[in-house]
Amino acid sequence: MAVKVKDVMGKVAIAARMDASFSDLVGIMQRYKVGAVTVIDADRRPVGVVSEDDLLLKETSRPGPWVIQGPKRWAEHRKAAGLTAHDFMSSPAITVTGETTVGEAARLMHHNRIKQLPVVDPATGRITGTVHQRDLLKVFNRPAEDIGGEIEAIARRLDVDPAELRVAVESGVVSLKGWLPRHSQLAPLLEAVRGVDGVVDIRADLAFLFDDLLVPPPLL
DSSP: OOOOOHHHBBBBBEEEEEOOHHHHHHHHHHHHSSSSSEEEEEOOOOOEEEHHHHHHHHHHOSSOOOOOOOOHHHHHHHHHHHHHHHHHBBBOOOOOETSSBHHHHHHHHHHTTOSEEEOOOOTTTEEEEEEHHHHHHHHHGHHHHHHHHHHHHHHHHTTTGGGEEEEEEEETEEEEEEEEEGGGGGHHHHHHTTTTOOOOOEEEEEEEEOOTTTTOOOOO
């Protein structure tokens, strides 16, 4: 069974109101030793995120005449001139729920280049906690033999003989080689393996004996 965010998340919701000051945000980051703070509205719903990089824009900016070119530079200038979390934040906030799998949360962090995600109640949208990259890494440190054993169990469940598969696991990357009885088993197998805790990526070199997905041409 896939490990979910609720199984590894921190129960402390690291967040600040939209009117939080620059010093408030720095204090929260230092207190909890994090690189970002979720910004919430009056109903505790995430609306954005303030990162260390956002705050550093204010520290590195200097007054004086300058030419601002491009939308990115304008956004940086606006943040540097800001006073509250609402001014500094990037939005919208990327969130997960307690039922999100650890694998999906890891992919969100990797794709968006972030190290933490606010966890929200799916019914109310209110923040309930925070999941950090270090929380997810506990799951991705599973021994290779454990991952391989779970993959073999999946193969049996899908009527694929594990003896016809060669499974290798290195640093969370699974290599699959061998034969499947039917073409229709390929997609379910890969999807199930991708959902195994500790699997980062899949490299598949699989063939099938019978193409049961081949649609015959219509009779004329």
